[in-house]
Amino acid sequence: MNDQEPKIDLKSICKNIIGIGKNYKDPLKEHVPTDEDPFIFAKPTTSLITEGSSIQIPKGWGTIIHEVELGVVIGKRAKFVSEDIAMDHVLGYVLALDMGKSLEFDKYPILLIKGFDTSCPISDFIPKSKINNVNNLNLKLSVNGNTRHDGNTQDLIHKIPKLISYLSNYFTLDYGDLILTGTPAGISTVKHGDVIEASLENLANIKFPVVEIQ
Amino acid sequence: MASQVIKVQTVCRNIIAVARNYTEHAKELGNPVPKENPLVFGKPVSSIITEGEIQIPHGWKELHHEVELGVVIGKPGKFIKPENAMDHVMGYVLVLDMTARSIQQELKKQGYPWFLAKGFDTSCPISDFIPKSAVNDVHNLNLKLAVNGIIKQNGNTKDMIFKVPDLLSYISNYFKLEYGDLILTGTPSGVSGVKHGDIIEASLDDLAKIKFPVVENEK
Numbered sequence: 327m328n329d330q331e332p333k334i335d336l337k338s339i340c341k342n343i344i345g346i347g348k349n350y351k352d353p354l355k356e357h358v359p360t361d362e363d364p365f366i367f368a369k370p371t372t373s374l375i376t377e378g379s380s381i382q383i384p385k386g387w388g389t390i391i392h393e394v395e396l397g398v399v400i401g402k403r404a405k406f407v408s409e410d411i412a413m414d415h416v417l418g419y420v421l422a423l424d425m426g427k428s429l430e431f432d433k434y435p436i437l438l439i440k441g442f443d444t445s446c447p448i449s450d451f452i453p454k455s456k457i458n459n460v461n462n463l464n465l466k467l468s469v470n471g472n473t474r475h476d477g478n479t480q481d482l483i484h485k486i487p488k489l490i491s492y493l494s495n496y497f498t499l500d501y502g503d504l505i506l507t508g509t510p511a512g513i514s515t516v517k518h519g520d521v522i523e524a525s526l527e528n529l530a531n532i533k534f535p536v537v538e539i540q
Numbered sequence: 541m542a543s544q545v546i547k548v549q550t551v552c553r554n555i556i557a558v559a560r561n562y563t564e565h566a567k568e569l570g571n572p573v574p575k576e577n578p579l580v581f582g583k584p585v586s587s588i589i590t591e592g593e594i595q596i597p598h599g600w601k602e603l604h605h606e607v608e609l610g611v612v613i614g615k616p617g618k619f620i621k622p623e624n625a626m627d628h629v630m631g632y633v634l635v636l637d638m639t640a641r642s643i644q645q646e647l648k649k650q651g652y653p654w655f656l657a658k659g660f661d662t663s664c665p666i667s668d669f670i671p672k673s674a675v676n677d678v679h680n681l682n683l684k685l686a687v688n689g690i691i692k693q694n695g696n697t698k699d700m701i702f703k704v705p706d707l708l709s710y711i712s713n714y715f716k717l718e719y720g721d722l723i724l725t726g727t728p729s730g731v732s733g734v735k736h737g738d739i740i741e742a743s744l745d746d747l748a749k750i751k752f753p754v755v756e757n758e759k
Contacts, residue, residue, distance in 0.1 A: 341553050341584075341585050341586075342584045342585065342586060344584070344655075365652050365653070366652075366653065366655050366656055367653040367655050368582050368584060368655050368659065370554045370556070370582060370715055371553050371554060372554060372715055372716045372718065373715075384713070384714055405661070406759065431651060431653070432651065435579055435580050435581055436581070436653045436654075436655075437556070437580050437581050437582045438580060438714060441582065441714075441715065442714045442715065443618070443714065443715060443716050495597070496597055496656060496659075496660045496661065497584055497586050497587075497659065497660065497661060498586045498661055499586075500586065
């Protein structure tokens with residue numbers, strides 16, 4: 327049986343990265359607002375880095391924050407797709423870090439906070455066939471060996487088919503586009519010299535050093 | 541000598557725009573004028589159209605037009621000094637930064653990003669590519685826009701708060717600029733609402749002319 331999957335280099339094919347904020351149930355809150363529209367933003371494709379590169383804090387920022395996310399890669403053009411067929415448009419997944427300046431959305435433009443170069447470290451591409459249940463995947467992140475995030479995609483507020491359907495009503499999603507589906511709790515700061523490691527179950531493992539640009 | 545026809549919609553992988561870069565436009569919306577740094581935001585490349593209709597998402601009823609000079613990057617760069625910035629420019633386009641103003645205001649109130657209000661499909665109509673050599677002075681270009689034949693916006697790029705070299709330099713400090721990237725440099729005053737059935741015409745000096753009808757999606 328030929329098990330060869332085409333090698334997908336997301337940095338080359340991706341033309342759009344859409345991020346979803348506030349998309350994990352808060353264990354401290356009882357009410358889960360599923361009827362609210364998703365909080366959406368974008369990261370430029372220049373933010374993508376793969377292992378071997380370091381996360382670069384812009385000069386003078388001091389610290390940045392980390393978020394660990396399941397990234398969904400689109401395989402088939404999607405516009406006005408309904409939820410029931412949305413997963414047909416998925417090519418596969420990546421483990422992604424959604425790095426940010428801070429949570430001060432009222433103080434700085436979100437493009438700056440969320441989109442600076444190297445703010446989107448990703449794992450190798452994970453083909454769709456490798457994942458049995460996308461709604462039961464563990465997401466873990468540690469800084470210098472200390473666990474910060476330890477969540478599960480079962481806690482996604484807006485699930486993947488809903489996200490694809492909602493986004494495709496307003497934005498044509500194309501082959502190679504990446505949707506970052508949100509982060510479980512555990513956001514903290516990192517600074518020059520720190521090392522971030524993250525995993526998606528046993529499907530992907532990534533490690534990125536953090537440096538501040540001098 | 542054959543001239544290369546640049547199709548921005550094909551080569552562009554990033555659109556970075558600047559808000560409130562003309563004083564009168566900031567004032568007309570009751571917004572503070574940025575003092576220290578340009579106010580940047582993004583539009584997805586999926587929003588670019590070169591022909592056809594501007595489509596208002598179903599239920600949104602109205603959009604605001606914003607006519608802008610778009611700068612197209614030729615030579616990639618990062619940490620570009622203002623004095624070298626124009627070396628990285630390969631040309632220009634005339635652009636409409638279509639905006640769902642009431643959606644934008646609602647998002648602002650909720651503390652949500654503007655992305656939906658600025659990035660929906662067809663929200664970035666552009667003209668044909670204008671080679672750099674066709675422009676004598678990028679800071680003395682007339683930007684004009686009419687709705688159903690009535691002039692609404694009539695400005696000049698000399699009124700930009702942050703000029704093109706400073707914009708490119710600032711942007712390149714945080715975002716590597718690559719071949720084909722499109723930078724929208726802001727709109728003069730005169731923004732107004734357009735709805736289903738309206739026709740927008742715009743011009744950049746005598747360098748580019750565009751015409752786009754506006755429709756509201758039925759679904």
